[in-house]
Amino acid sequence: MIGFIGAGAMGSAIMQGAMSKGHSDIVFAEANEERARALTEETGARHATNIEVVQEASVVILAVKPNVISSVLDEIASAAGSTVLVSIAAGTTIETLAAHLEPGQPIVRVMPNVAAQIGQSMSALCPNDHVSADQLAEVQEVFDAVGQTEILAEKDFATFAAIAGCSPAFTFEYIDAMARAAVANGLPKAQAVRIATQAVVGAASLVQERAETPANLADLVQSPGGTTVAGVVALEEAGFGRATVKGVQAAIDRDIALQGN
Template sequence: MLGFIGAGSMGSAIMRGVLSTGRFNADNVVASTAHPQHAAALAEELGITAASSNTELLRLAGPGSIIIVAVKPHLIGTVLDEIRSEAAAQHTVIVSVAAGTPLSLLASHLEPGQPLIRTMPNIAAAVGQSMTAICANEYVADSQREAVTDVFRAVGVVIPLAEEHFATFSAIAGCSLAFTYEYIDALARGAVKNGLPKSQAVEIATQAVLGAAQLLQSRIAQGATPASLADSVQSPGGTTVAGVTAMDDAGFSAAVVRGVQAAIDRDRALQG
């Protein structure tokens, strides 16, 4: 069984992704939310089971289930305290998607020996394109780790990652979505400045960025790098190299590196 405590944008995206792949049948998925009417609406829409409380969810999910705790970081300690005893009794695997919340902190709200997995998906899970990192404590069996990995493969790509790198991962796989949206919007503003309607400019820029990412992804195995592909579209004296040079003069690359570092520093500060 698969349980979801919290069904906001991230929890519901994972839930829908898992159901769409058939990895779990709706009969084997149970959810609880802070607002029971939300869980009831999801149950009616998706055919899953709605639990009236978090502890009831664990009982309904039963022994050996996977419980994904998809609540805000400032709430996760309270939720884990609430389900602590039941999670141990049911031999469940607890999975966190909370940013900036290390395994040690999560474990402090659970019984000793509790199997615990930390993940870091991003909001592209809503369209099956998440980049998710995963790490586990020593009590997680290989079969449990693989089962949880399969859940997140339903909404994108999954990589195992040492927890010490989670802050960096969060910056380049989570925060970077906002950076990318800002970049697309800036491209569109440049086009609007020259007479193109904003909606059309956004559509054009979005497809261009999507195409660039997919082209790079398709050629990485052949040794391509972002720099080599950038060089391949810069003809001597051409428009592209003029634009790249102007962006470099304005500090584009340095600003991106600073943004990544600021995100990493903030993540580490939140962990204390």
Template sequence: MKIGFIGVGNMAKAIIEGLMCKGVEAKNIFIHSAHKSNYEVYSQETGVSACESNSEVIEKSDVVFLAVKPIVVEKVLKEVKDSVLTHNPVLVSVVTGVSVAELEDTLGSKNVKIVRTMPNVNVEIGEGMTALHKNDNVSDEDYQLVRELFEKIGKVAEIEEKDFSTFVALAGSSPAFVYFFIDSLARSGVKYGLNKQKATQIAAQAVLGSALKVLKSDKTPWELVDDVSSPGGTTVAGLLAMEEAGFMTSIVKGVDVTISKDKG
């Protein structure tokens, strides 16, 4: 399978590097972006194939990732409209906030095969979380191909398009929330004498193990909280202090604001 990328920003690079780590050959990846120096250097660094135009990417690819900024997506789609309609690749959009209907309208066709996606940054290390939603033109076979690409670099969730803003908060922005939490734990360790590097390693591994426990356990996260909270113990005292400071409320408010911002 030939895979194309229109746009070579941070998310496109994360997906490309994640796929290559999982065995996708560089020679089967085709890229182009608005800045020649950017995509040519990246091609030299990784071995992926640089194309002279976005249309060339489409002509050479079975699946094309649309990975440009929302502000330029209309311009780019109008530029490649003829190539898309002629070659009819599966168009995989990672453009934030642009619906399938908007993509169809810009291309002037309801017959284009489109999968709207929202990967998070952890696809770069093969541990991403990606939302998927397809239009009716995407066959089960093509959809499975797209699923398998994202399953190489993490987990996928099929969701309704109306739920993308919620997904943005729960998976797209949440890595930053988790980094913030890990750093706060680490700084607390520094307060009591650990060096920052060691404290960060300890905190990050504790969070990683806890996340894996949630995924592997039949218990709810709250039941797992109870499991490690001895009556009258240190963990209970810490949890009560965090909740008095508004820990859960701050998380819910962060999600609320993220969703509101995404919806515009």
């Protein structure tokens, strides 16, 4: 059985993704009674208390905000037993989580991104030493239901957060900038956004499906003296590559700073 504590946007997205892949035995706790009723009616999942969830489920997704996760852990610590507790709280380390739990508690830290809401998340997973291979596989299966997963060392989570968690915002800005340029040249904004969005989706799909680097794929569409290479050169002159690297580094630095607070 899979359990959830917290069923907001991310928690409910993961729950529905798991159910779409055949995980029908789900129990969840949600403080918002109206949301809980709606989710029960929509999915058939059973609403319960925090304690009941950790007592009944073999894996529990803690889909609560970082500012409340400590109090949730304090509440469930004595009841958790061998249940695998999976935290998706941003910036909350395994060491911090373990400090509120009994010694030997299996913990997996997971960082999904916003695209979990449409089954296209990129999620990083890091287990502590008390998680067995079978338990980790079970957790990974849940998050594979809402996208793709990578097992990472916790020291790499700040970097992952920048290129997977923050980058959707970078990409949204890129799409909007392309659309604005198209509007300046006569296209309606809604149409320009549709065109630019599909172009980005197609380019990303090529990177996934072809056994070539993004740089090699970029070379393939730059004919000598053509429009694409003219645009690429202009982007480089404007600092496109440097700006992207600086944006990623700023996000990494901020993540590290927040963990130190």
